[in-house]
Structure formats: structure tokens, C-alpha cells
Amino acid sequence: MKKKFFVPIILVVFGLSLVFSTPTEAGRLHGKKVHIGAMYAISGVCAEWGMAAKIGGEIAMEEINKAGGIGGVPIEVTWYDYECKAPPAIPIIEKLANLDKVLVVNGPCQSSAVEVIYPKLERLKLVCISFCSSKPGLSAMGKGWGFRNTLTSDKQLDPVVKKWKDRYNIKTAVVLYNSEDAVSTVEGKNIMPVLFEKYGIKLLKMYTFQTHTMDFAPFITEIKALNPDGIGVGSCYEQGAKIGIEARRQGIKAPLLGGACNSTPGLIEIGKEAVEGYYGSSAAWIVGNPDPRMQKFLAEFRKRSPGGKEPPYSGPRSYDNMYIIKKIMEEEGVTNKPADLEKDKEKIRKGWAKLKNYPGISGETSMDEVGDGIGGVRSLVVEGGKFVAK
Numbered sequence: 140m141k142k143k144f145f146v147p148i149i150l151v152v153f154g155l156s157l158v159f160s161t162p163t164e165a166g167r168l169h170g171k172k173v174h175i176g177a178m179y180a181i182s183g184v185c186a187e188w189g190m191a192a193k194i195g196g197e198i199a200m201e202e203i204n205k206a207g208g209i210g211g212v213p214i215e216v217t218w219y220d221y222e223c224k225a226p227p228a229i230p231i232i233e234k235l236a237n238l239d240k241v242l243v244v245n246g247p248c249q250s251s252a253v254e255v256i257y258p259k260l261e262r263l264k265l266v267c268i269s270f271c272s273s274k275p276g277l278s279a280m281g282k283g284w285g286f287r288n289t290l291t292s293d294k295q296l297d298p299v300v301k302k303w304k305d306r307y308n309i310k311t312a313v314v315l316y317n318s319e320d321a322v323s324t325v326e327g328k329n330i331m332p333v334l335f336e337k338y339g340i341k342l343l344k345m346y347t348f349q350t351h352t353m354d355f356a357p358f359i360t361e362i363k364a365l366n367p368d369g370i371g372v373g374s375c376y377e378q379g380a381k382i383g384i385e386a387r388r389q390g391i392k393a394p395l396l397g398g399a400c401n402s403t404p405g406l407i408e409i410g411k412e413a414v415e416g417y418y419g420s421s422a423a424w425i426v427g428n429p430d431p432r433m434q435k436f437l438a439e440f441r442k443r444s445p446g447g448k449e450p451p452y453s454g455p456r457s458y459d460n461m462y463i464i465k466k467i468m469e470e471e472g473v474t475n476k477p478a479d480l481e482k483d484k485e486k487i488r489k490g491w492a493k494l495k496n497y498p499g500i501s502g503e504t505s506m507d508e509v510g511d512g513i514g515g516v517r518s519l520v521v522e523g524g525k526f527v528a529k
Contacts, residue, residue: 168473168474169475170212170476170477172213172215173213175216175243175244176241176243176244177193177217178221179196179219179248180221180247181220184223184377185249187403188248189223189453191451191457195436195450195454195455195457196245196457200214200461209465210469210475218246219231225252226255228247228255229259232265232267235265236263240480242468242483242487243265243267244267245268246457248453249321250273250277251320253272253274254274254321257277257278258281260282261281261282261283264284266284266285266488267286268286268463269285269287270456270457270460272289273292275325276291286506286511286512287510287511288456288463289511290512290513290514292326292399295399295420295516296331296399299518302529307369309368309394310339311366312335312369312393313342313344313345313370313371314370314371314372315327315348315355315358316372317349317350317373317378318348319349320350320375320400322400323373323398327371328373331371344361344365346358348374352378356389359389360389367393368393369396370382370391371397373398376397376405376406379401380406380407380414381410384409384413386413394416394417395416395418396417398419402519404449406419407526415522416520416521420516420518420519421517422452422514422516422517423452423456424515424528425455425517426526427527433500436455452501456499458499459499459501459504463499467487468483468486468490471486471487473486491510492506
């Protein structure tokens with residue numbers, strides 16, 4: 140009798156232990172570390188975006204590890220600086236996949252880098268999740284392995300152009316854009332002209348410059364003669380600020396409208412009074428966000444950020460990426476066994492592809508059919524030396 144009762148009792152207890160085990164216990168990973176890769180451009184023309192993403196990713200990693208890691212195993216991140224340039228990104232992604240053998244990559248940011256590495260992801264069988272690349276059409280190049288937890292520039296700029304036009308009664312405008320940068324080119328050459336026409340703004344002329352252009356005086360002199368109501372800028376924040384400075388130096392009061400890379404504290408730090416009234420966008424609700432999680436994140440970010448500056452949206456998006464990676468690994472049954480590396484990467488890919496309504500600090504994260512993020516956008520304007528949400 141004892142023997143007959145013993146076996147069912149053991150089975151019942153075992154079954155209950157599975158039912159009531161925590162998600163971490165049920166999805167416990169093997170090994171001493173979960174090896175994640177990252178690409179953070181902390182030098183070059185977009186360095187502020189890369190540094191913010193690095194800090195955001197590190198905050199998330201430390202929080203996750205303090206709480207027990209992923210499936211009970213701590214995260215270890217191997218990261219590289221691709222210097223805001225496309226060519227260095229190519230050997231880096233190969234190294235992360237073939238030598239470092241990471242499970243997944245957080246990053247990169249810059250669209251020019253995404254444009255050259257996403258076509259390689261299917262061959263490498265490696266998932267990359269960009270936190271701020273915004274040139275339309277790039278995620279599809281990853282063929283199911285490349286994702287972007289951000290909004291493309293066309294979605295970001297549409298509401299901003301309307302608010303800029305309505306506030307300043309913009310009827311005519313010119314556009315200057317960096318023809319060497321992927322997202323700046325598509326913003327200046329394709330997106331702004333279409334949106335200007337949509338909202339009844341006459342485009343007087345378009346100008347192109349290059350990444351290392353330092354002197355904008357010749358452009359501004361010609362623009363002054365055209366006397367536009369507004370100036371559209373497709374560039375990163377350093378050049379956007381310099382364009383504003385030169386325009387004010389020559390007496391042009393037309394307000395600026397910037398693309399995705401311009402909306403960062405660096406624009407104000409460099410441009411100061413010259414960028415007052417600037418309109419831009421953010422793919423994360425940072426300014427004025429009352430969410431306690433965001434407030435906690437910003438407090439920690441300021442401690443680590445040079446000069447105590449707040450981040451552009453790459454910071455909270457990178458932070459969210461790390462937590463989403465944790466969620467997917469645990470829910471999809473990643474084992475973290477070396478022998479299961481290819482299977483684990485496939486599970487991560489499937490998890491990102493079906494991600495819907497993840498409640499991150501930057502807002503809800505969902506992936507569309509090509510791997511781009513969908514959700515809300517925040518319009519920003521520089522007032523009194525700081526960004527204000529509009």
C-alpha cells in the first residue's frame with residue numbers, strides 16, 4: 140500500500156512544482172553567462188547617440204543581472220565601436236557572429252551601418268536589433284533577421300512638419316542634407332519634399348553637403364537671397380547646429396526643422412540660441428514622461444552621462460532592447476548550450492518577429508511584418524535652451 144501511494148504522490152508533487160515554478164525556473168538557461176553582442180558608435184559624427192545607447196544597455200544589463208540574469212544566468216556583453224561609419228561595421232558583425240559567437244546583437248544605430256550589415260544577417264544567422272536607425276526600408280534587407288526598435292523617419296517627421304508649419308505659418312522652405320549619410324539623404328531628398336507638398340509648403344531649393352563640411356556660409360548666403368520661411372535639415376546634430384549658427388550670423392530668422400539624428404541634447408549644446416525654435420522628433424517619450432520607470436532610468440542615466448545630459452531616444456530604446464531579449468529568451472526556450480547555438484538564434488528571431496505591445500519605458504514596442512517598430516512619436520521643439528514636448 141505504501142508503495143502504491145508513494146508513486147502517485149511523487150507524481151502529483153512533481154506536477155505541482157512545474158505548475159507553480161517561476162518563469163525563470165521553468166526557463167532556466169545553461170552555462171555561466173549569456174553572451175550578447177552590441178554595436179555602439181561612441182565616436183564619430185553620431186557619438187552622442189551611440190554613447191546614450193551604451194549607457195542605456197549597461198543600465199539594463201546591470202538591473203537584469205542583479206535580479207538573477209536571463210533564466211538564472213548573468214549577461215555578458217561584448218561590444219564594439221563602429222565610429223558612426225559603415226565600413227567598420229562589416230568586420231564587426233562578422234566577428235560577433237563567427238568569433239565571439241553571440242546569441243544576438245543590440246544595435247547598431249546609424250542607418251548607414253544597418254544598410255551594409257543587414258543583408259549579411261541571413262547568412263550569419265544572427266539577429267540584430269537597431270535602437271535608432273530610421274531610414275525606411277532597411278529592416279526588410281535582413282530577411283527576417285534584422286529588426287529595428289524605432290520608428291522610420293517618414294513616420295517621425297509627418298506630425299512634426301505639420302506642427303512646424305502651423306506654428307510658424309511656413310509657406311516656403313529650403314532643404315539642406317548630408318548626401319554621404321543614408322538617413323539624412325532620404326530625409327532631405329525624399330521625405331521632406333513629399334511632406335512639404337502634403338502640407339502646402341513650397342520647396343524653393345535643395346542643397347547637398349558632405350559629412351565633413353565645416354563651412355556653411357556659402358549655402359546660407361544663397362538661402363538668404365531666397366528668403367524662405369523655414370529651413371529643413373537632413374543631418375546629424377553637429378551639422379544641424381552649425382547650420383543654425385551660420386543662419387543666425389547672417390541674420391536669417393527662419394526656424395529650423397530637423398531629421399531623426401538632430402533631436403539630441405548635443406544640438407542645443409553646440410547651437411545654443413541659434414537653434415531656439417527648432418522642431419524635431421523622438422521615437423520615445425522622454426521629455427515630461429511621468430512614468431516612474433522612465434524617471435528612475437533618467438536619474439541613473441544622468442549619473443553616467445558626460446555633463447549629466449539626458450539621452451536621445453537611443454538610450455531608452457537600447458534599454459528596452461535588453462529587457463525584450465531577456466523576455467524572448469526565457470519564453471522561447473533558449474537553452475544557451477553551445478551545441479544549440481543555431482537553434483537558439485532561430486528562437487530569438489521568431490520571438491522578435493511576433494513581438495507585440497511590449498510595455499517598455501520608451502513606449503509600447505511591436506514589430507510590423509518587415510521588422511520595423513510601430514507606435515507613437517513625440518514632437519519636440521527647443522524652447523529656453525531645452526527640448527519641450529509638443
